[in-house]
Amino acid sequence: MKVKRILAVLMSTIMVVGMLAACGNSGSSETNSSASESEADVPQSVEKVVMGFLGFSVPSAEGEAAVEAAINEITREKIGVEVDLLIMDGMSYAQQMTLMLSGNEQLDIFNCIAMGFTSVVNNGYTLDLEENNLIQTYGAGAMEVMADYIDGCRFDGTLYGIPQNKDYASYQNGYIIAADDLDGIGYSYSAAEVNKITWDELENIMVQLHEAYPEKNTFIPQRVLVGGSIFCDTIGNDNFGVMMKPDTSLEISNLFTSPEYMEACQRIYRWNQMGYISGDAMTSDQGNTEAVGSNAGISYLCNIKAGVITQESARCGKPVVAFQIGEVSLVASSTASSNPWCINSNSEHPEAAMKLLNAFYTDPELANLLAYGIKDVDYVIAGDGHYSFPEGSDGKVGYHPNISWLMPNQFLTGVWEGNSLDVWEQTEAINKSAPVSKASGFMFDNAELSTEYAALTNIYDEYRDQIEFGFVDPEVAIPEMVQRMNNAGLEAYMAAKQQQLDDWSKDQ
Amino acid sequence: MRMGEKKRSLMRFKRFLPIYLMMLPGLLYLFINSYMPLPGLVLAFKNYNANKGIYGSPWVGFKNFKYLFANDAWYITRNTILYNLAFIVVNTCLAIAIAIILSEMSSKMKKVYQSSILMPFMLSTVIVSYLVYAFLGTDYGQLNSLLVKLGGQPISWYVESKYWPFILVFVNAWKGVGYSCIVYIATITGFDTSYYEAAVMDGASKWQQIRLITIPLLKSTVIMMTVLAIGRIFYSDFGLFYQVPRNSGALFRVTNTIDTYVYRSLLELGDINMSAAAGFYQSIVGFLLVIGTNLLLRKKDPENAIF
Numbered sequence: 001m002k003v004k005r006i007l008a009v010l011m012s013t014i015m016v017v018g019m020l021a022a023c024g025n026s027g028s029s030e031t032n033s034s035a036s037e038s039e040a041d042v043p044q045s046v047e048k049v050v051m052g053f054l055g056f057s058v059p060s061a062e063g064e065a066a067v068e069a070a071i072n073e074i075t076r077e078k079i080g081v082e083v084d085l086l087i088m089d090g091m092s093y094a095q096q097m098t099l100m101l102s103g104n105e106q107l108d109i110f111n112c113i114a115m116g117f118t119s120v121v122n123n124g125y126t127l128d129l130e131e132n133n134l135i136q137t138y139g140a141g142a143m144e145v146m147a148d149y150i151d152g153c154r155f156d157g158t159l160y161g162i163p164q165n166k167d168y169a170s171y172q173n174g175y176i177i178a179a180d181d182l183d184g185i186g187y188s189y190s191a192a193e194v195n196k197i198t199w200d201e202l203e204n205i206m207v208q209l210h211e212a213y214p215e216k217n218t219f220i221p222q223r224v225l226v227g228g229s230i231f232c233d234t235i236g237n238d239n240f241g242v243m244m245k246p247d248t249s250l251e252i253s254n255l256f257t258s259p260e261y262m263e264a265c266q267r268i269y270r271w272n273q274m275g276y277i278s279g280d281a282m283t284s285d286q287g288n289t290e291a292v293g294s295n296a297g298i299s300y301l302c303n304i305k306a307g308v309i310t311q312e313s314a315r316c317g318k319p320v321v322a323f324q325i326g327e328v329s330l331v332a333s334s335t336a337s338s339n340p341w342c343i344n345s346n347s348e349h350p351e352a353a354m355k356l357l358n359a360f361y362t363d364p365e366l367a368n369l370l371a372y373g374i375k376d377v378d379y380v381i382a383g384d385g386h387y388s389f390p391e392g393s394d395g396k397v398g399y400h401p402n403i404s405w406l407m408p409n410q411f412l413t414g415v416w417e418g419n420s421l422d423v424w425e426q427t428e429a430i431n432k433s434a435p436v437s438k439a440s441g442f443m444f445d446n447a448e449l450s451t452e453y454a455a456l457t458n459i460y461d462e463y464r465d466q467i468e469f470g471f472v473d474p475e476v477a478i479p480e481m482v483q484r485m486n487n488a489g490l491e492a493y494m495a496a497k498q499q500q501l502d503d504w505s506k507d508q
Numbered sequence: 509m510r511m512g513e514k515k516r517s518l519m520r521f522k523r524f525l526p527i528y529l530m531m532l533p534g535l536l537y538l539f540i541n542s543y544m545p546l547p548g549l550v551l552a553f554k555n556y557n558a559n560k561g562i563y564g565s566p567w568v569g570f571k572n573f574k575y576l577f578a579n580d581a582w583y584i585t586r587n588t589i590l591y592n593l594a595f596i597v598v599n600t601c602l603a604i605a606i607a608i609i610l611s612e613m614s615s616k617m618k619k620v621y622q623s624s625i626l627m628p629f630m631l632s633t634v635i636v637s638y639l640v641y642a643f644l645g646t647d648y649g650q651l652n653s654l655l656v657k658l659g660g661q662p663i664s665w666y667v668e669s670k671y672w673p674f675i676l677v678f679v680n681a682w683k684g685v686g687y688s689c690i691v692y693i694a695t696i697t698g699f700d701t702s703y704y705e706a707a708v709m710d711g712a713s714k715w716q717q718i719r720l721i722t723i724p725l726l727k728s729t730v731i732m733m734t735v736l737a738i739g740r741i742f743y744s745d746f747g748l749f750y751q752v753p754r755n756s757g758a759l760f761r762v763t764n765t766i767d768t769y770v771y772r773s774l775l776e777l778g779d780i781n782m783s784a785a786a787g788f789y790q791s792i793v794g795f796l797l798v799i800g801t802n803l804l805l806r807k808k809d810p811e812n813a814i815f
Contacts (some may be wrong), residue, residue, distance in 0.1 A: 012529070098778070107714030119778035121715040124557040229598045283666045283754035353657050450782060454575040454773030461772055470760075471667065 011356040037487035045074055047352035049108040052086035052100070054093045056250040062269030063373065063398020071369050077350045078363075079355040087401055090114065100287030101125040101344060108353040111406060117153070117161060118237070120342065122447060126160040127343040127350060135159065138354040141362035145409055151441035152336025157507075161340030162357065165409040167305040167427045168336070171330045173229055175202060176312050177181035177209075179299045179319040185212045194304055194322045202325060209298055210276055218276035220288040220297040221268060221469040226255065228301045229264045233437040236444030236502065240456050240485070241494035247435035248332060250505055252498045254490070256482050265474035266466050272470030282465040293317040306426035310418030329430065330477050333439035341408055360408040367412040373399030379414075387422055442504050444497055519554075520606060540582070552783035571786035575773060576766070585688060585742075588765040592741045594677050595684075602685045602724060607692035608718055626686035633683075633747025640679060640752050666756040672763055680748055688733070694721065695729045731812045733803065739798035742766060742790040 064085055070314045086107075088096055094114040100107045102125075112120050120126055129135040136141060142162050143150060150166065152288070153161040174194070182189055185208045189195050197205075210218045226232070226239055232255060233246035242255045255261055271277060278284065278297075291297030293316040301310060304324050312320050338349050343353045359366050372379045372387060376396040380390045404410045411424040420426070446453050463481040466472045482490075547562075547750065554565045554573055575581065583803040611619050628636070643650045644665035652662035665671060700721070705718050744765040753763045764772075805813040 009542075015530070015533055019536060116778060123778070124560075159555075229581070279662075279664060280666075282756050282758070283641065283645070285754075324735060450777060451575040451578050453777065454769075454782070455578045455580045456773075457773050458760065458764070458769060459580060462757040465757050466667070484580060488578065 022083040023177055025446070038070065038099065044335075046082055047078050048082045048084060049347075049349050049353045049356055050084045050086060050106045051109040051353075052097060052107055052250060053111040053355070053401075053403075053406060054090055054113050055087040055361070055403055056090065056358045057400060057402050058087055058507055059373075059399040059401060063378065066377065067369055067373050067399045070374055072362070072364060074366060074369075074508065075238050075356060075359060079359060080351075081352045081356050081359075083348075096184070101346075102345075106348070107344050108347040108349055109341060111339055111341050112161065113243055113406060116237070117340055117342075118443060119335045120154070121160050121444070122153050122499075125342075127345040127347065127352070129159045129162070129343065134350055134354050137164075138351055139358040139361075142408070145361050147327065149336040149440075152333065153340045155443045156445070161337070161362075162408070163336040163340045164406060165361075165411050168331045168431045170305040171329045172227075172303060172326050173252050173325040175299055175323045175325070176292075176302045176308075177205070177299040177323065178295075178316070178320045178322045180293050181209055181213060181216070181239045184337075185209060187446070189321045189323075191319065191321065192309065194324050195307070199325055200379075202323065206271070206276060207274075210274065212404055213298065214275075216295065217278040217281075217291065218299060219271055220291045221277060222283055222288050222298045222437060223464065223468065224301055224302070224303075225264055225268070226261075227466040228303055230255070230258075230260045231330060232258075233330065233375045233439055234258070235333060235439060235442065235497055236446060236459075237334050237338075238446075238453070238454075239460065241488060243437065243439060246437035246439065250501055251439055252501060254482070256478055256485070262478060265478065268468060268470035269472075269474055270470075277470055280475035281469045282471065285362045287480055289315040289317075291487055292320065304429060307419040309394070310416070313418070315471055323419050329434045331434050331436045331440065332346040333437045334444050335444060336440070357408060362409070362412075364412040367407060367409055368414055369409060370409045371401075371404045371413045373397065382417065384414070386417040386419075387419040398418070412436055438505070439501060442501055444500055446493075446496075449489075449493050449496055452493045456485055456490060456493065457486035459488060466480045549784070549788055551781055552788035553589070553785075554781060556780045557723070559600045568781070572779075573604065573789065575687075575782060576770075576786060576789060580771065583600065584763060584764050584766050584769045587762065588742055588744050591673075591676065591765065592743065596737045597685055598677055599679050599688055599736065600730060602681055602728070603688040604723070606685060607689045607696055608722055610689070610693055611696045616621050622686075625689070628683045629687045632684070633751050634747065636683060637747070637751035637754060641754060644675075647704045666754060667758045669759045669762045671811045673757055676748060676752065676763065679752055681744070683748075691729060691733065692726065695726060700727055708713055714730055724766055731809070732814060734807070735798060735801050738801055741797060744768070746771070764799070 064087060068083060068085050071085075075081045075083065097107075097110055097115060099105075101110070101120075102123075127134075129139070139162070145165060146163055149163045150159070153163055170400065171194075179191065182205075185205075185206070187205060207387075226234065231244075231246075233243040234255075235242060235252065239255050241252045243249070244253050244255075244258055244260070245251070264292075268277075286294075286296070287404050288297065288300035289312065292300065302308065303320075305320055309320065309322050312322070341357055343350055343357075347353055351499055360370055368375075370446060375381065376390065378390075378399045379388055380385050388399060389400075403418075407413065411428070415421050415423055461479060462488060463477060467474055467481070533707070551562060553567055553569060555568045556562065556565045560566075576584075610621060613621065631639075641649070644652075646652060646662065646664050646666070649665070651665070655662055663671075664728050665675075703725075704717060707721060712720070721760050744767050746767045748767045750768045750771065753759045766786060766789075770783055774783055802814050
């Protein structure tokens, strides 16, 4: 009896305490950095900013803390700013960021990847970088580095973000094929250079590969057909109304009725009929690099940029060969605004944030720390200047976010092994030589057309994989899809885009 | 007399005080989680801007609802309602049947069967989607291997939409029946056994007993569960309609429900107002349907009405 009474009293106490405990701790934030321990002796004049971005491999807590300490040592002296890095993985990045931006947690600098620059701006999360001449005063270095592309982040004339320095142009119709399978059919290729071939030669290779390896999937399709094969500028980051001749004309036309789209889809349909594509391609969530790496697949479509062979070989886990058909490449209007760095409109330290961003754009030491971590701990420099993982680490180090193209200025960072030492110069050369879209710097605001956009997105999602992976005859399916899109308001959507584009170009 | 009444209610309060205290955490949770966010429903009619906050953002009337009723979007409402009706009918019948069968078993076997029937409910829908994929995969699925062995042609399950209403009803029943039958089992065990003894003495067969005693006695429970289900008729299990068909575009016409349509539309837009509008639509219509059904019940069958 006594035990029962004690138990009853105990449980009721737990219940009451549980209720009250919730009242006390509401609003505790989930800062996951160890830098908070070093807050004790931060002098008043040093401001602390929080910087969040995505990492393909999230660093360990110690790795991240060590890098923060190293960065802070430099920035504390030079600009009186300390940083707290928040590196998250891809799955939860968008949601976590949105929560932090709409809540009250401190977040000063962030990257718009996975969230969409347009929607971030429309939701009011980004700070106007020219307010009070913020960027002119504290970000002059960044402005200079990104002078050619920074206008791409203007929305309605206001500057909301700074683009990263990366490959802006790439060669379309690039095909990556596993090296060992090519050896198997006895095809001779160049391993270090991109092989330029014609469509007929590619078809020939595919036939031979399919014959030699019938159990493997000769071609792995992914949702890159439009970006990878068709020379056009997808305005506003959606495929509903694109510029088919972006370097010469501002006209917006229907991508889906264009002959280029039909041709690309017919090719895929033909390949599917010949058995190159797995029947499960639409439902499988195995990526193209995984498939090649696990010897289930042989080739896939990929844009060719400087360093693509190293990058794709690393992603596949085995050597691959790059083929390129045609010379076309383009600097699209939305490339600059795909993943810009922004400052939170609710930030309490905008000047400190701007100073820090500027430092990452201009200081090579900081850029290397942010991209690769601490020298001799997270990476080593070989005799010839290449960066690589330390001996025996097997690629597992404390800090290696593996996302150097997201860095503010990756051209300041070291060259990873496998890439030629002049890869940054090559990238710059391609950037400068590529035709630039006349709509560079234009952002399409579709807030008034969200009904049409919702319907169009659903229709496109319904047909997309079937058509672009070659499961239905494009001659039949494309007109059907276009008909439904027209019913859902495609013409109105395209007309609005054209109108906004024309208005914008008048102000240029 | 008033003094006496006051004293009695005070005494009653004191007697029930521990029970009120036990209710407190649950009530607090209900208040914080369900009642405090209610004013946020206005987001459905506003254009939210993080800088202005919820109450400072401008009103836009019914603009946020348009996308749910667009030309091409009527089929999502049709799908949601029809699937939910099918689920209610199929799940109720199956749950009652299983509950009756289980109640006839010895308690040892009952426990084994009940646990194994309940197990699918505990599985996450993502896992269920992979289980279904193992059966329906085009190249390596079990069903296709079986078909080929029997001499037929493999079917591209994830492209043919005509099979999917049956597949989804089946998967939903398989997953949910274990949970729904618990309520019915509990009700059946609470029945007065004297009814059955009297029936046996009158020479009733098992089937007659079920038809004439068990089912009529279950009526009030069935009505309550069905009315609650009707309240959720515009909702759908997101996992079931998004994960199980593996997001295959070819199946959209039969697997797109309001929840998945909203998700797909707003994935890029990230528009809080439009998703709030969808939630508003689903919950308000459900609420009205529950009230309406209850009114109907009060007229026809007053003792079974919920409130």
